[in-house]
Amino acid sequence: MLYLDYAATTPPYDEVIDAVAEVMKQHYGNPSSLHRMGVVAEQLVSQARAVIASSLSCQPVEIRFTSGGTESNNWAIQATARRFRQRGNHLITTAVEHASVYETFRELERQGFRVTYLPVDATGAVKLEELDKALxxxxxxxxxxxxxxxxxxxxxxxxxxxxxxxxxxTIVFHVDAVQAIGKVPLHPGKLKIDLLSCSAHKLRGPKGSGFLYVRKGLELPPLMYGGGQEGGLRSGTENVPSLVGMAKAIRMAVEEQDRFHAHTHLLRKQLAAAIRDIPELRLSGSDAEGEMAPHIVHFCFPGMKSEVLVHALEEADIYVSSRSACSSSANKPSRVLKAMGFDDARAISGIRVSYSLSQTIDDINYFGEQLQKAVARLKHTITGQPNQRR
Structure with a gap:
């Protein structure tokens, strides 16, 4: 079995599984309780917050725990819009955001906000001049x-x-960093980021846990009301085992980030070369060094619906994705690829391959061989598609 869908979710580190299990068995007290078991649980929550803050070179008070990337994105965007509406009514995002960002802005439009969706170029990049013009x-x-x-x-x-x-x-800058933390250097304070979203299960932590970095001094309204946890901003009993597991995963991912980048960069070069050798396929993104994340490769098989190739590879026990896991079942052209200027034939045929330190060059070579066989079996179903190299 070859799992190449790490951008959808990742297998937890063994150390994370052990840490979660230990806390569930030994330290199940409520962090709000005054007795010793509660105090120990509260100490674990504080320690998790400090570990994450250290990994991002920020302060523990700037880390607010959530259930994951979707909640963090929703909280950051909706809370900012409500908090500062008296200053203005204009919001800016891009046409290629994750659904948890894009759909939140669509909802705010329905509530009367004016939203600018910045275009991207054919590589998927936002241009600074377009942002400057929109401000x-x-x-x-x-x-x-x-x-x-x-x-x-x-x-x-x-x-x-x-x-x-x-x-x-006074403009608040929010960054969805779900696919970035542990993969590319990212320190919110140095980058002048006010709000930053993270999800643990994208970097080998437990599902259902995440955080929102909130720059110290930026005040947001509460996400939920109740017992006053998370400084009164997100009430509800903390999921201590998951928070401990998330902190361990983030620490490990950041510590091995340089090794991750070097290894996955080699895998990316090998995989891109294999895809270029198949005339029917088209790589997506940029060819320039440093402009693409090393752990994701995307390509299209114009004229072939992506799910057909996904299932063809699954027959060889290889698992890839057609797009974001949150929208992969949608049988329509990719919004992201359409924003990049691709026609429907290409935008409905995208395949995302994502990997980690666990995969090897041999794995990538095997994938390339099986991909070539799958394309050869399927290409006869496409009519009128020119057979030429990129």
Missing amino acids: SDDTILVSIMAVNNEIGRIQPISAIGELLRQRSR
């Missing part, structure tokens, strides 16, 4: 992802942060 006196929020979850394009987050600070000190 206005009533802009209160800019939300742009660090790494695109579908094609792996890295956005110029550092340059965007600098531009926003030059234009206005």
